[in-house]
Amino acid sequence: MNAELSLAHAAGARRWVGLAAWVGLCVAIGIVIGLFFQPGAWFAALEKPAFNPPAWLFAPVWTLLYIAMGVAAWRIWCLPVSPQRKSALRQFGVQLAFNAAWSPTFFGAQSLGGGLAVIVLLLFAIAATIQRFHTLDKFAAWLLAPYLAWVSFATLLNVALLAMNGKF
Numbered sequence: 263m264n265a266e267l268s269l270a271h272a273a274g275a276r277r278w279v280g281l282a283a284w285v286g287l288c289v290a291i292g293i294v295i296g297l298f299f300q301p302g303a304w305f306a307a308l309e310k311p312a313f314n315p316p317a318w319l320f321a322p323v324w325t326l327l328y329i330a331m332g333v334a335a336w337r338i339w340c341l342p343v344s345p346q347r348k349s350a351l352r353q354f355g356v357q358l359a360f361n362a363a364w365s366p367t368f369f370g371a372q373s374l375g376g377g378l379a380v381i382v383l384l385l386f387a388i389a390a391t392i393q394r395f396h397t398l399d400k401f402a403a404w405l406l407a408p409y410l411a412w413v414s415f416a417t418l419l420n421v422a423l424l425a426m427n428g429k430f
Contacts, residue, residue, distance in 0.1 A: 296321065357384060
């Protein structure tokens with residue numbers, strides 16, 4: 263009986279450590295990107311559309327989205343090992359890589375056109391991730407819906423910035 267309780271306790275602890283790791287990974291990526299690739303004077307000088315959100319809004323929105331992304335990935339990670347689970351987590355990694363690539367492209371390289379190319383790829387990668395998550399855990403897929411909505415809005419904003427400023 264003691265051995266069974268120890269195993270159950272270890273499994274429960276592993277789940278909580280996993281949750282912290284997945285959320286921590288996603289939030290850490292956001293923090294690192296935010297620290298190294300800030301908008302700066304270049305972005306401030308761009309003409310912006312009327313629907314451009316205030317600068318203070320981005321950090322809290324992205325923080326919530328990164329937390330939701332981490333929880334979604336964790337829910338998939340907690341499932342029994344299978345080829346579908348592996349594929350879903352690999353796809354999550356792909357979208358996370360595109361997510362991490364956008365700020366260095368847009369802000370770092372100061373490329374509106376490059377940023378648009380990356381964010382369109384990110385949109386497709388998020389949609390593919392949601393599709394794969396949905397087959398395994400519908401709630402995990404729904405956790406990514408606000409992320410898809412925000413990145414869709416950010417894509418529209420990127421297009422508007424490109425159209426208004428004509429800088430590739």
